[in-house]
Amino acid sequence: MPKDPSIKSVLIIGSGPIIIGQACEFDYSGSQAALSLKDEGIEVSIINSNPATIMTDKVIGDHVYLLPLNCESLEQILSERQIDAVLPTMGGQTALNLCKEAEERGIWAKYNVRVIGVDVAAIEKTENREEFRQLMVDINVGVATSKIANSFLEGKEAAQEIGFPLVIRPSYTLGGTGGGIVHKKEDFDAALSRGLQASPTHEVLVEQAVLGWKEYELELLRDSKDNVIIICSIENFDPMGVHTGDSITVAPAMTLSDRCYQEMRNQAMKMMRAIGNFAGGCNVQFSVNPADESIIAIEINPRVSRSSALASKATGYPIAKIAAKLAIGYNLDEVENQITKTTSAYFEPTLDYVIVKVPRWNFDKFKGANTELGLQMKSVGEVMAIGRTFIEALQKATQSLEIGRSGLGADGRQCRNLDEIMHGLEHPSWNRLFLIKDAMSMGVPLESIRKATKIDKWFLIQIQELVALETEIKRYSLTNIPRDFFLTLKQKGYSDVQIAWLLGNSVTEDDVYDRRKELGIKRVYKMVDTCAAEFQAQTPYYYSTYEDENESFPSDKKKVIVLGSGPNRIGQGIEFDYSCVHGLLAAKEAGYESIMVNCNPETVSTDFNMADKLYFEPVFWEHVREIIDLEKPEGVIVQLGGQTALKMAEKLHEKGIKIIGTSFNNMDIAEDRGRFSDLLKDLDIPYPKYGVAESAEEAIDVARQVGYPVLVRPSYVLGGQGMSIVINDEDLEKAVVKLLGDLPGNRVLIDHFLDRAEEAESDSICDGEDVHIVGLMEHIEPAGIHSGDSSAVLPPFNLSKKVTDLMEEYTIKLAKALDVRGLLNIQFAIKGEDVYVIEANPRASRTVPFIAKAYDVPYINIAAKIMLGANKLKDFKIERKLIGYAIKEPVFSFDKFPEVEKQLGPEMKSTGEAIRFIKDLEDPYFVKLYKEKSMYLSK
Structure with a gap:
């Protein structure tokens, strides 16, 4: 059946601010759906309150409503536009719950x-x-x-009947919020109360715990003719008891027998058909008893899920894009396969590679948090890696995490405390994967590890092979290592850094790189084609491995590589992916072939048709280096991918690879706290008294000179990592020792902290000659609260003209002194009428998407074209459209860590943000916000 001709206008409901359990995978799904509907000539309206996403950009929707996700906002849109249909399956639990509420209130019926x-x-x-x-x-x-x-009484009766251990699952929550495993009777009452409070309907399921069983997911699509296909099978590395969002996952399923898989398929289709007559995507989760392969259903989600983005990137099959077409009436056999362009979407993808997803946690931001993993999701992001084998993909995934690891061990950071290792195996946390390898290296029997972790023996055997390889390599030196053995190491995912560490004797990464080049061992690139090369793919989507045939052929066009931002974490989120997407679009518009390198499966930048060429690879020096070797680009853009990309700048500079935009030296001045303060002194720009220290003793001397209280912070970090305010020598010593332990080789900046100061920011674009002030924002919280955790108002509401003039003057001075080509963010502290510069970031910052949406100006696109040298500022006519004020309000996920102190400080803790527009300062929302922040409005 072709599309329904009566549907001419569709409203897509977004998922709102990023929170733990509902992140940018829904930005990806919503963006795909919108573009898919626009391709069909349908007018697309979008409602979402998240300014940091590409989904709320005009390149995605025809009409974008940055409004709170509630029924009042829906009625406002429906009264303004002629909407024929609403698509709620792309915005996670938030969108489904809002859709259901609107149905109950009769809103959909009222507006037909x-x-x-x-x-x-x-x-x-x-x-x-x-x-x-x-x-x-x-x-x-x-x-x-x-x-x-x-009720509490019903819960107690259920527990008595079922027995322990058991699981509490609240209804209508996301990411397992409020849920948990209860092992002992004495822990039940508190867990039950928590679950009942978390559920919006005050309802929980008290369920038998099947701890140690295996967990699987299937991603399905169904059309209106009841055709159903399985897009992807996903197996959890971790057994039942760990939320699937916190589990390492593998696709396709590795340890599932064909008999069990076929039964699981049949049950999934039966479930999908039983829940209602709908067309679209669906995620089904199962648990399998490893003893007899009996299957139970855990849940079914009648929407795209967190795993849908992963499955789309794993298979190359764009689930959300196809689901949107099915929702408007198409059947699967009527929709084109987006990869081959010659076959239909009515097929099940076949993989000739292995996908591994590893979550990324940020427990360091939640001091005192319970880091043990359970049914309530705690990870803030994830990485995906592609390899020819499980172990190659696993090592590539660990290289992608940006936690200072060069792979799965073999990097000098192994744990040698057996008690700590065994406790970590039995009580899963962020590092259990690494502890498994450490246990094997120390000789702990594989069966003991299996009993402690309940992880399938097949996975453990794969990791154990690495221990044998690392024992064998000790027989060789770099000069006599056999080529075949060297090749085996690379095929098992070992990075050059790991091999150098294993060889010892001062062997460096560059030494290993040079030696394997001499031996003719080089990385090749394979295409993700959905069909195991049965049909020719038209989409250039690649991953690397070590084989003979290379499938990526560089063109003779001038090209640009954009480095992505890697896994989401607190301090570096979806706003950098938004920037990267605009960088790709700008490069295309400027006549370049755009090449994306990133490892985050949740994002729009890793959509296979966003760049001219996508390398789904770790943003890790070795991988980036070899892509550059192959493609030979005009240059590399590091300014848009946050700290992840910036960390590559020094290596690129050392190797003579052109950095597009602001030079490495000028970015280094801004990142190095000492050099930057020296520049401020030369420019006669006020700044807090400061000093630089490399030890606790030096730090105390500096603090006594500049005067307490002091702000302690390292160089080259994002999101205020490691920052703290201290008031005496004892606290300073503790802070510096910890910083230098966490970030060895770093220098510590000691600033005099301006107590009771206000904070503000400027964002600007510079082309080396002219400077355009994008916007000035005033924070609601005082200085000392990280800018990412502070509510902020655009334009400033309570700063004098003298202060804003000084902010603009200092911005222009710094932009020119740093010879900025592209974006610049500056943060100020304001005390009375005095303006001090705290820091400058010559790169994309988390504030730019907010300002771009508030003023309705494509600032990133303009900045990217200037970085590329395609345009000057004078080529653009920039008109701001904001009437009144825009407020950026951070959103937190403290509900995942109820035991953690919620006090805000210089280290960022928010997971996302929302935008709100007001016409004047008398707006009740603004006044209430001020009261909640314990501040007073004075005009």
Whole structure:
């Protein structure tokens, strides 16, 4: 059936601010869906309150509404536009819950709007734990023994009947919020209360715990003719008991028998058909008993999920894009395969490689947090790696994490405390993968590791092979290592840094690189084609491995590489992916072939048709270096990918590779706290008294000179990592010792802290000659609260003209002194009428997307074209459209860590942000915000 001709205008509901459990994978899905519908000539409106996403950019939707995600906002849009249908399946749990609320209030009926992509009744069946359990019983699909509780007493009775250990699953929550495993009776009451409070319907499922069972996911698509296909099977490396968002996952499933897989397929299709008559994407989770392969269903999500983005990047099959077309009436056999361009979407992808996803945590931002993993998701992001084998992909994934590891061990950071290792195996946390390898290196029997972790033996055997290789390499030196053995090491995912460390004797990464080049061992690139090369692919989407045939052929066009921002974490989130996407678009518009390098499966930048060429690879020096060797670009853009990309600048500079935009030396001046303060002194720009220290003793001397309180901070970090305010020698000593331990080789800057000062920011674009002030923002919280955690108002609301003039004067001075080519963000402290510069960032910052959306100006696109030398500022006519004020308000995920102190300080803790527009300062929202921040508005 072709598309429904009655659907001419669709509203897509977004997922709102980034929180733990609902991140930028929904930005990716929403963006794909919008572009897919626009291709069909459908007018697309988008509602989302997140300014940092590409989804809320005009390159994605026809009409973008940056409004709170509530029914009042929906009515505002529906009264303004003629909307035929709403698509709620791309915005995670937030969108589904809002859709359901609007249905209950009669809003869709009132405005004659159809819900497409999902049956509203299906939402209730899947989100209501009791209805889901009963449906599974009715269709003869196994589920764990469970009972619904709507009160504390009912919960106690259920626990007594089921017995311990058990699981508490609140209804209508995301990322396992409020859920958990209860092992002992004495822990039950607190866990039950927490679950009941977390559920918006005050309902929990008390369920038998199947700890140690294996966990799997299937991603499905279904059309209106009831055709169903399985896009991808995903196996959790970690057993049941760890939230799937916190588990390492592998695609395709590695340890699943064909009999069990076929049964799982049948059950998934049965479940999908039973929940309602809808067309679109669906995610189903199962648990399998390793003893007899009996299967139980955990849950089904009638929408694109966190795993849908991963499955799309894993297979090259754009789930959200196809799901959007199915929602408007197309059937699978009527939709084109986006990769081959010659076959239909009615096929199941075949993989001739292995995908590994590893989560990224930020426990360092939540001091005192319970770091043990369970049913409540705690990771803030993830990386994906592609390899020909599981172990190659696993090593590449660990190189992508940006936690200072060069792979899975063999980098000098192994743990040697057996008690700590064994505790870590039994109580999973962020480092259990590394502890497994450490345990094997210390001789702990594989069976003991299996019993402690409940991880399938097959995975453990794969890791154990690395220990054998590392024992063998000790027989050789760099000069006599056999070529075949060297090749085996590279095929097992070992980086040059790891091999250098294993060889010892002062062997360097460059030594290893040069030696393997001499031996003819080089990385080749394979294409992701969805069909194991059965049909020719038209989309240049690549991963690297060590084989004979290279499938990536450089063109003779002039080209630019954009380095992505890697995994999301606190301090470096989706705003940098937004910047990278605009960098790619600007490069294309300027006549360059655009090449993307990134390892984050959640993002739009790794959509296979966003760049002219995508390398899904770690943003890790060795990988970046070899892509540059192959492609020979005009230069590399590091200014848009946050600290991840900036860390590559020095290596690029050393190797003579052109950095597009601001030079390495000028970026280094801004990043090196000491050099930057010296520049401020030369420019006669006020700044807090400071000093630089390389030891605790030096730090104390500096602090006594500049005067307490002092702000302690390292160079080259993002999101205020390691920053603290201290008031005496004892606290300073502790802070400096910890900093130098966490960031060895770094220098520590000691600033006099300007107590009771206000904070403000400027964002600007410079082309080396002219400077355009993009915007000035005033923070609501005082100095001492990280800018990412402070609410901010654009334009300033309470700063005198003298102060704003000084901010602009210092911005222009610094932009020219640093010879900025592109973007510059400057942070100020203001005390009375005195303006001090705190720091400058000659790169994309988290504030630029907010200002771009508030003023409705494509600042990143303009800046990228200036960086490329394609344009000067005078070529652009920049008109601001903001009437009134825009407020940026941070959003936190402290609910995942109820035991953590919520006090804000110089180290960033927010996971996302929302935007709100007001016409004047009397707006009740603004006044309330001020009262909540314990500040007073004085005009």
